[in-house]
Amino acid sequence: MPAAIQVCYAPADYERRPPAFWRGRAAVVFDILRATSTIVTALAAGCGGVRCFRAVAAARRYAARHARTALAGERDGVPPPAFQYGNSPREFLSWPPAYDTLALTTTNGTRAIAAAADGGAARVLIGSLLNLSALAEYCRRAGLPLTLVCSGTGADFSLEDALAAGALLAELRRAHPLVSLYRANRADLRRALHTSRNGRRLRAIGLAADLDFCLQRDRYHVVPALAVDGVIGI
Numbered sequence: 243m244p245a246a247i248q249v250c251y252a253p254a255d256y257e258r259r260p261p262a263f264w265r266g267r268a269a270v271v272f273d274i275l276r277a278t279s280t281i282v283t284a285l286a287a288g289c290g291g292v293r294c295f296r297a298v299a300a301a302r303r304y305a306a307r308h309a310r311t312a313l314a315g316e317r318d319g320v321p322p323p324a325f326q327y328g329n330s331p332r333e334f335l336s337w338p339p340a341y342d343t344l345a346l347t348t349t350n351g352t353r354a355i356a357a358a359a360d361g362g363a364a365r366v367l368i369g370s371l372l373n374l375s376a377l378a379e380y381c382r383r384a385g386l387p388l389t390l391v392c393s394g395t396g397a398d399f400s401l402e403d404a405l406a407a408g409a410l411l412a413e414l415r416r417a418h419p420l421v422s423l424y425r426a427n428r429a430d431l432r433r434a435l436h437t438s439r440n441g442r443r444l445r446a447i448g449l450a451a452d453l454d455f456c457l458q459r460d461r462y463h464v465v466p467a468l469a470v471d472g473v474i475g476i
């Protein structure tokens with residue numbers, strides 16, 4: 243019998259967990275609107291690696307010491323002052339030749355990635371709809387027990403991350419309540435994302451095109467994973 247699936251539905255479920263919570267497990271982090279979709283897109287376009295930061299100041303300090311690192315991310319959906327890029331995957335459809343790597347800090351996504359990394363998960367994988375089939379293949383082959391980390395919106399649950407986690411479990415043919423949630427919405431995922439709290443927030447600041455981009459299933463066949471040096475690569 244496959245090991246039980248663990249799910250973190252919101253930050254309170256993944257912050258400050260003891261190492262025993264993560265040990266021996268593959269943590270698949272979803273923040274499909276938009277941090278994990280951005281990481282998948284940037285790496286697929288040729289970015290050499292993504293380093294995630296919880297805090298804007300730490301990302302700035304790192305970029306100041308690494309000349310070919312671009313600063314990207316958001317607070318309240320928009321780039322912090324003096325950042326070269328925001329958190330839109332559409333900014334990375336082609337990788338800017340002036341840079342090798344990305345220093346990324348976002349409200350929830352990079353926090354969730356840092357929580358799984360600091361907790362000592364055996365693998366930290368980056369999940370989105372953009373790379374869902376590749377991710378399912380990877381999980382099947384790795385055979386590790388899964389912890390699905392839905393990054394959430396602020397302190398709360400986010401529908402879009404739960405739907406993506408359900409889509410992965412459906413692909414893996416695992417029985418779980420998230421699969422029912424996904425099946426109930428899959429005929430009109432676009433509507434679900436556009437009416438979600440995060441979707442409405444991004445639409446209100448003129449970023450509806452990001453929602454449609456992030457909805458694309460299997461645009462990329464890559465599985466970003468965190469390496470021992472703390473850099474996410476493919």
Ligand code: MLT
Pocket residue numbers: 273275276277278316318319320329348349350351352395396
């Ligand atoms: C996050 O990490 O909270 C998000 O990706 C938010 C956003 O893109 O606006």
